[in-house]
Structures are given as C-alpha cells and as structure tokens.
Amino acid sequence: MEKHDKIVITLALLGVAVIVIKLIGSITGYDLIDMAVNATRPADAGGWPAGTH
Template structure:
C-alpha cells in the first residue's frame, strides 16, 4: 500500500467520523464540536471572548 493511499484513507475516516459526530449531536440537540471547543477554551484569557462563536 502506498503512503498516499494511507493518507487518503485516513482523511476519509476522519471526515466520516466528523459527519457521524455532527449527526449524533443534531439528534440530541447539541453541537458537540462547539461544546468541545468551549471546553478547551481558556477562561478569561486575552483575545478569547466568551461570547465569540
């Protein structure tokens, strides 16, 4: 298997995982990716507005 095939396969799996996460979040009424970003955002750090989306 060539290296480029592994890269393409990895990107395909990653995009499929993102779609599944978005669909699961939509079913439960939450944006799971935004929740993950908010969880990793430092509190009150300069340049990171708490109201920014």
C-alpha cells in the same frame, strides 16, 4: 498499500468521524464540536484574547 493511499484513507475516516459527530449532535440537540471548542477556551470572562481573533 502506498503511503498516498494511507493518507487518503485517513482523511476519509476523519471526514466520516466528523459527519458521525455532527449527526449524533443533531439527534441529541447539542452542537458537540462547538461544545468541545468551548471546553478548551480559557476560564476568564473575556474568553480568547482579542489578539487571536
């Protein structure tokens, strides 16, 4: 297996993982990716600094 094949397989698996996460989220009624992003945000009331937008 060449390096290119491994990269393509890795990207395909990541794509499948995102689809599975979105599917589970839609079944449970939660946006799991959005929840994960919100969990990494700073705890202060302003959220992300305005300079990052």
